[in-house]
Amino acid sequence: MPPTHKASTRLSAATLARLPGSAWVLLVLVLVFSVFGQGFLSIANLFNVGTQSTILLLIALPMTLIIMTEGLDLSIGAVLTLAGVVLATVVVGTGSVPAALAAALAVGTVFGLLNGGLIAWLGIPPFVATLGTLGVAQGIALVMTDGQSVVGIGETIPGLYAGTWLGMPIPLWIAMACYGAFHWLLYRTRFGAYVFALGGNREALQFAGVRVNRYLIAVYALGGLMAGVAALLLTARMNAGHPTAAIGMEFDAIAAVAVGGTTFDRGNGRLPGTLLGVVVVGVLRNGLNLLGIPSAVQVAAIGLLVLVVLLIESYKTKETA
Structure with missing residues (x-):
């Protein structure tokens, strides 16, 4: 074999080896659903996958930052649900979309601040604190609606x-703008540098005189704020505010972040990986829907997806060691 060909082969193998496990899984899913899922590769369905994944992306972005601080937010799905109920209730009562959106953002931010305060100031473990606020948010949503959907939102x-701009669905534009903002925030600002340090070397931040608790609370508040933004798209998608609409979505968000390569220690996180993880989860959900697989089985499939990606990454780490 000529030397140049050998070098090219080694380069190709090295390139393939650097591909994350989520990229391999995405390739396999696309191939499988292309064969067995009728209309999976149609333009309409691909836009559908992207549009449906926007809500998940909006909460997976802040979840990435939260996990990078060695934290967790189990309440974000319930807060998203409550914000959607509040948004629908306000718009029905006042007819004002800006007022309704402001109310949803306020509800999400308050819960984010509450989560951050419980964790930073009182030292309550993130799992316990956000599990408690999950129950509070879900309970308020059920009491406000008596378990019924809030309809008549106009x-x-x-x-x-349902709208488009320049040929692309508006939710995709919103998701792109939010991703761009988070990418800038994490990789181009002092706040982002502190987020990395909160998970990687928190003591160094404290020795440097940085008010660690303030930034930790800000990370959780950002998560709540984004739940309020996502509530707009969720309510628009359902044409109503439902008191259980996003319950369990925190699982998908955590799965997308984990599949994307963000770890729960040392402040390791990658927003492009989270974006890829959201796409993988979205493709899996869409493909299973096309195959008529029940939603309960889909949850198990997402859990299996996380395990498969982690196994692939573990194998690659051993091979390079």
Whole structure:
């Protein structure tokens, strides 16, 4: 074999080896669903996958930062649900979409601040603190609605979800803008540097005189704020505010972040990986829906997905060691 060909082969093998496990899983899913899922590769369905994944991306982005601080937010799905109920209730009562959105953002931010305060100031473990606020948010949503959907929200909000701009669905534009903002925040600002340090070397931040608790609370507040933003798209998608609409979505968000390569220690996190993880989860959900697989089985499939990706990454680490 000529030397140049050998070098090219080694380069190709090295390139393939650097591909994350989530990319391999995505390739396999696309191949499988292309064969067995009718219409999976149609343009309409691909746009559908992207549009449906926008809500998950909006909460997976802050979840990445939270996990990078060695934290966790189990309440974000319930807070998203409550924010959606509040948004729908306000728009039905006032007819004002801006007022409704402001109320949803306020609800999400308050719960984010509450989570951050419980963790930073009182020292309550993130799992316990956010599990408690999950129950509070879910309970308030059920009490506000008596377990019924809030309907009659008009056409403006649903039109936002169904609308397009320059040939692309508006939710995709919103998701792209939010991803760009988070990418800038994490990789181009002092706040982002502190997020990495909160998980990687918190003591060094304290010795440097940085108010660690303030930034930790800000990370959780950002998660709550994004739950309020996601509530707009969720309510628009459902054409109503439902008191259990996003319960369990925190599982998908954590799965997407884990699949994307963010770890629960040392402040290791990658927003591009989270984006890829969201796409993988979205493709899996969509493909299983096309195959008529029940939602309960889909949850198990997402759990299996996380395990498979982690096994692939573990194998690659051993091979390079």
